[in-house]
Structure formats: structure tokens, C-alpha cells
Amino acid sequence: MNTEKSHSLFEEAKKYMPGGVNSPVRAYQAVKREPLFIKRAEKGYIYDVDGNSYVDFVCSWGPGILGHSHPQVIAAVQKACEDGLTFGAPTEKETILAKLISSLMPSMEMMRLVNSGTEAVMSVVRAARGFTGKNKVIKFNGCYHGHSDCMLVKAGSGLLTQSIPSGAGVPENCTKDTLIAEYNDISSVEKLIESNKGEIACVIIEPVAANMGVVPPKKEFLQELRKLTEDNGILLIFDEVITGFRLALGGAQEYYGVKPDLTSLGKIAGGGMPLAVYGGRRDIMENVAPIGKVYQAGTLSGNPIAVTAGIETLKILRENKNIYTELEKKSEILEKAFKGSGFNVNRVGSLLCPFFTDKKVESYTDALSSDTEKYAKYFSFMLEKGIYIAPSQFEAMFVSYAHTDEDIEKTAACIREAGKYMF
Numbered sequence: 001m002n003t004e005k006s007h008s009l010f011e012e013a014k015k016y017m018p019g020g021v022n023s024p025v026r027a028y029q030a031v032k033r034e035p036l037f038i039k040r041a042e043k044g045y046i047y048d049v050d051g052n053s054y055v056d057f058v059c060s061w062g063p064g065i066l067g068h069s070h071p072q073v074i075a076a077v078q079k080a081c082e083d084g085l086t087f088g089a090p091t092e093k094e095t096i097l098a099k100l101i102s103s104l105m106p107s108m109e110m111m112r113l114v115n116s117g118t119e120a121v122m123s124v125v126r127a128a129r130g131f132t133g134k135n136k137v138i139k140f141n142g143c144y145h146g147h148s149d150c151m152l153v154k155a156g157s158g159l160l161t162q163s164i165p166s167g168a169g170v171p172e173n174c175t176k177d178t179l180i181a182e183y184n185d186i187s188s189v190e191k192l193i194e195s196n197k198g199e200i201a202c203v204i205i206e207p208v209a210a211n212m213g214v215v216p217p218k219k220e221f222l223q224e225l226r227k228l229t230e231d232n233g234i235l236l237i238f239d240e241v242i243t244g245f246r247l248a249l250g251g252a253q254e255y256y257g258v259k260p261d262l263t264s265l266g267k268i269a270g271g272g273m274p275l276a277v278y279g280g281r282r283d284i285m286e287n288v289a290p291i292g293k294v295y296q297a298g299t300l301s302g303n304p305i306a307v308t309a310g311i312e313t314l315k316i317l318r319e320n321k322n323i324y325t326e327l328e329k330k331s332e333i334l335e336k337a338f339k340g341s342g343f344n345v346n347r348v349g350s351l352l353c354p355f356f357t358d359k360k361v362e363s364y365t366d367a368l369s370s371d372t373e374k375y376a377k378y379f380s381f382m383l384e385k386g387i388y389i390a391p392s393q394f395e396a397m398f399v400s401y402a403h404t405d406e407d408i409e410k411t412a413a414c415i416r417e418a419g420k421y422m423f
């Protein structure tokens with residue numbers, strides 16, 4: 001595999017950007033390689049600058065549920081560009097997108113459009129604190145909610161990949177009100193609530209943990225969490241930046257039948273453009289400025305191009321009822337290939353993750369028992385075969401609707417070969 005051009009672009013990039021990248025996990029450090037520089041992507045494939053092509057299961061870390069460059073999305077974006085890139089003033093399309101999201105995810109009675117998942121979470125936590133007048137927040141060990149200060153504690157994903165415990169530059173004062181519970185362990189939440197009675201604004205969770213690899217919630221865990229928060233007057237926030245519109249049109253809240261008070265969305269919601277959303281109960285969201293006292297704003301919020309990509313993507317998902325059944329079928333084939341080849345794999349819908357441990361992975365501690373050296377070996381094997389997966393054990397494998405039966409079969413065959421090579 002020739003990657004000479006990627007190598008020289010990386011050398012140049014390192015001179016101007018830390019690690020040569022604009023988001024740490026892209027640097028491939030955990031798999032001891034250099035990153036590929038990408039030229040273009042179409043359908044289920046991504047193409048690097050050296051002319052290599054790969055079946056893409058990173059899907060830009062989640063947004064690419066329809067694959068890349070869907071013609072309907074591209075055409076709508078091109079047309080929108082002709083009218084101007086940004087106005088800093090309201091457009092009808094923002095309401096169209098908000099209405100669409102509300103119809104697909106009924107808990108989103110009122111919402112705000114923002115630019116990134118990090119911003120959505122930062123703002124939704126502020127809304128919860130503003131509404132309740134309380135400061136403390138419970139998050140779960142290994143769940144990632146973006147890189148705002150108060151969420152950068154035990155945050156899985158990139159930090160775990162780089163072995164950064166919490167993050168320099170985050171003052172203790174910013175995280176002292178962030179309490180850490182164990183994912184899939186309801187008693188750990190009960191204990192925190194008991195010892196911080198009347199002080200907790202909200203519990204925030206990835207309903208399917210997808211930043212410590214993929215870890216599904218145990219049966220009834222989310223239901224118990226809903227009841228516990230309700231009984232104690234604590235708001236429940238689902239961070240559906242990954243799961244929103246991926247597990248089902250109505251996200252994990254539809255998939256598991258649990259209604260949170262507030263939700264953050266991103267990735268698919270922007271159809272590949274920088275857009276994210278936070279919202280939920282009307283009585284809470286009515287506390288956001290300008291009608292309430294919780295301040296949050298943004299120069300490019302609700303950007304017309306990003307909103308257009310979001311609308312088109314969600315419309316395609318809504319109008320093609322078979323997408324989720326197809327995704328399930330394709331993902332099941334990959335899951336079977338993993339299982340039949342000796343891998344320990346977790347899957348929820350079109351999110352998968354093979355772990356290199358004998359333990360059933362149900363928690364952050366279980367995920368940490370995975371052998372990351374083995375993951376690196378597996379990663380390189382797959383890449384050399386033309387399969388592009390996350391360069392870290394602690395990320396998900398994303399299946400897209402654009403992956404053809406042939407792409408899936410080719411990938412399943414590579415997984416079987418990898419099994420022979422690994423075990």
C-alpha cells in the first residue's frame with residue numbers, strides 16, 4: 001500500500017497544527033501509524049491522496065448514515081450556496097428543520113441549533129442548571145460529551161486513546177460539580193443522589209455508550225435511570241450526538257422507549273455539515289435567552305447550508321422506511337462474521353465494536369481490559385485489505401446505507417481472515 005503523498009502532507013501539516021491534525025484521534029497514534037490524507041468520498045467508499053480506496057466504516061465518525069456525497073443532499077447544498085453562505089438572521093429553513101426533528105423525536109418540543117456536539121452539550125447542561133437552579137451534574141465513566149470544561153472528566157474516546165486522564169487546562173473548579181457514576185450500574189447513581197441530596201441538576205448519559213467502544217445499556221438500565229431521576233426531581237439528558245437518527249428515526253429514546261427531559265444531537269442531524277441541536281421540554285427551553293435568562297448564542301448557529309444538509313438527510317431517512325431494516329441486516333452480517341471468527345463483539349443497530357478481551361464488555365472497566373496492541377494489529381490488517389475503520393479501540397464501527405451487499409460481504413470476508421491472523 002503506497003501512502004507516500006499522505007506521508008509528505010502529514011509532515012507539512014505537523015508544522016502548522018498540533019500533531020498535524022484538527023482532532024486528536026485522527027492522528028493514528030493509538031495504532032502506531034500515520035494518518036491517511038483523504039481526497040474525496042462517495043457512497044460507502046473513501047479515497048486517499050495516493051489513489052487507494054477503502055470501504056469506509058468511520059463515516060466521518062457517524063454523520064455518514066447515507067454514505068458519502070448523497071446526490072440529493074449535494075444538490076440541495078449547492079443550490080443553497082447560490083443564495084449566500086450565511087446571513088446571521090433567521091431563515092425559514094431553521095423552522096423546517098426544527099419541526100422535522102420535533103416530529104421524528106417528539107421529546108424535542110423546543111430546540112436550539114448550534115454548531116457542534118460539544119456546543120450542544122455545553123448548552124444543554126447550562127439550560128438544565130439554569131432551570132433547576134442547581135449546579136451538580138452526574139455523568140458516566142467513559143461517556144464522552146464533547147470537550148467543554150465540565151464534561152472533560154473520565155471522558156473515554158480520544159482521551160482514553162491518548163491516555164490523557166482528564167485534560168490539562170481544565171481548572172478543578174470547572175469539574176468539581178461533575179459527579180461520576182458507573183455506566184450500567186444503577187446503584188452507583190443512587191449512591192451519588194443520596195450523598196448529594198437536592199443538589200443535582202441533571203444526569204447526562206450516552207444511551208448507548210459509543211466512546212468506550214460500543215457498550216449497550218443493560219436491560220432496564222435506562223428505564224431505571226428515568227425513574228430514579230424523576231423520583232428525585234433531577235433532569236435526564238440523553239446525549240444522542242451519535243445515536244440520534246442512527247438507531248431509529250427517533251434515536252435511542254425511541255429504540256429503548258425512554259423519554260428524557262432534554263437531548264443533544266449532532267452528526268447525522270447536520271447531514272455532514274457542522275450542525276448540532278439541543279432541546280427538549282418546552283418549559284425548560286423557555287428559559288433560554290432571549291425569552292429566558294440562560295444565555296447561549298452563535299454567529300453561525302442555524303447556518304443555512306448546514307441546515308439544508310440536515311433537512312435533506314432527515315427527509316431521506318424519513319421517506320425510506322427500509323433504511324433501518326437494511327442497516328440492521330448489514331450490521332448483523334458483520335456481527336456474525338466477528339462472532340464466527342473468535343472476536344468479542346458488541347453491536348447495537350448499525351454501531352459495532354470488536355474488543356480484544358475475554359470479558360463481556362458491559363462497563364468502562366470491561367472496555368479497558370481490551371488489548372489495544374491487538375486492536376492496532378487488527379486495524380492495520382483491515383486497512384491493508386482496504387477496510388477503513390476507527391484508528392482506536394474506543395470508537396464505534398459505523399455502517400452506512402450506502403454500503404452495498406458486496407461491500408458488506410467483502411468486509412465480512414476480511415473479518416474472517418483477520419480472525420485467522422489474530423487468534
Ligand SMILES: Cc1ncc(COP(=O)(O)O)c(C=O)c1O
Nearest residue numbers: 116117118144145146239241242
Ligand atoms: C456522544 C457525543 N457527544 C458529544 C460529542 C461532541 O461532538 P463534536 O465532536 O461535534 O463536538 C461527541 C463526539 O463524538 C459524541 O460522540
